[in-house]
Amino acid sequence: MLQISHVLCPVDFSDFSRRALDHAAALARWYGARLTLLHVFINRPAADLPPAPMTEVERQRLTADLRRLAAHVPFDVPLDLRVTEASDIHREILIQAEMVSADLLVLGTHGRSGFERLVLGSVAERVVRKAPCPTMVVPRQAHDTPPDEPVRFRRIVCPVDFSDASVRAVEYATSLAEEARAQIILLHVLDVPPEILAQPISAGVDVDRIRAAAVADSQKQLEALVPDPPRPHCTMKAIVREGPVYREILAIAAERGGDLIVMGVQGRGAVDLMVFGSNTARVMRAATCPVLVLPPK
Structure with missing residues (x-):
């Protein structure tokens, strides 16, 4: 059984953080956990002026x-x-998560995109990249959750690329699903780079046969992750799709009425952060349901 004893919820008093607080409170109540509500007072220098400390x-x-x-x-x-006060919000959130030994971080995102996100960055994305514990990001499009009612996860989408990180995400999602009596949708996406598709096909190469074999192999690997005998109180469905990874994740979540997306992140080197930016972060920005990201071990 999943153990969550302390939930940390950073807020900035916006509607986005209020929605995140509702999810955090519902989860804390569901697991009998303590809830810490955090606000970080931004203390940065302005132009040539030194930072003004927070007054009592x-x-x-x-x-x-x-x-x-x-x-x-x-x-x-x-x-x-x-x-608390700090010049860097995301670093302070990470410090506080360590201080309170948080098992789960829950925070809202403003859903910035384009130039604004490029310039300002995203506190949520920076926190997720370095968080010491699982982080649930509640997007602005997410439905409201009454904080005094049971957690309503009915369909949990769990993308799988067969890495250790994604297998741990399956285990975490399974624990959530058992307690919420939910269905888990295991999803593997075959992403063929467009530059390969643009190359001329050699004579005698049966592309359809190759694709069918890849789909069948992925389906077999996915189904191997389904416990036998089945876990009580939850069901699993394995799906293989073709296309850009983040788009297919979002499409499945929309088509199947996903209440939650659970994803695992691998290491934190430069390459891994690029992959994070191209897939996990894109899902976080565009999802219409909460996205729970597990850190690497």
Whole structure:
């Protein structure tokens, strides 16, 4: 059984973070976990001026704002309120996650795209890349979740590339699904680079046969991940699709009514971060349901 004893939820008082708080509170209540609500006061230098430290009056005001934001958290969820100051929000969130020994981070994303995201970056993406624990990102398109009702995961989409990270994601998703009596959709995407497709096909090469064999092999590997006998209280379905990885993940989640996408991240070298940016981050930006990302071991 999955053990979650401490949930950390950073907020900036926006509607996006309020929605994330609802998910965090529902999960904390479901697992009997403590919930810490965190606000980071940004303390950066402006132009040639040194940073202005947070005053005690500001700290009290922000704490009062946190208390008001948390007013709808169920009374039976142990709740801590934290106001800290830092020049770098994502680093401070990571520090606080370590300090409270968080088992789960839950944060909202503003869903920035294009030039704005390129210039400003994304706190959520930076946190996910370095988080010491699983991180659930609640996108702005996600449905509201009543914090005082059971977690409503009915269909969990779990992309699998057969790496150790994705297999651990399957195990995590399975634990969630068993407790929520949900269905897990195991998805493997065959992504053929467009430059290969653009090359002329040699005479006698049966492309359809090669593709069919690749699909059959992937299907067999996926089905090998389905426990035998089946786990109680949850079902699994294995699907193989062809196309760009992140688009197929989003398409399956939309077609099948996915309530949650669970993904594993491999190492954190330069190449891995590029892969993260091209797949995991794109899913986080465009998903219409929460995305839970597991860190590498």
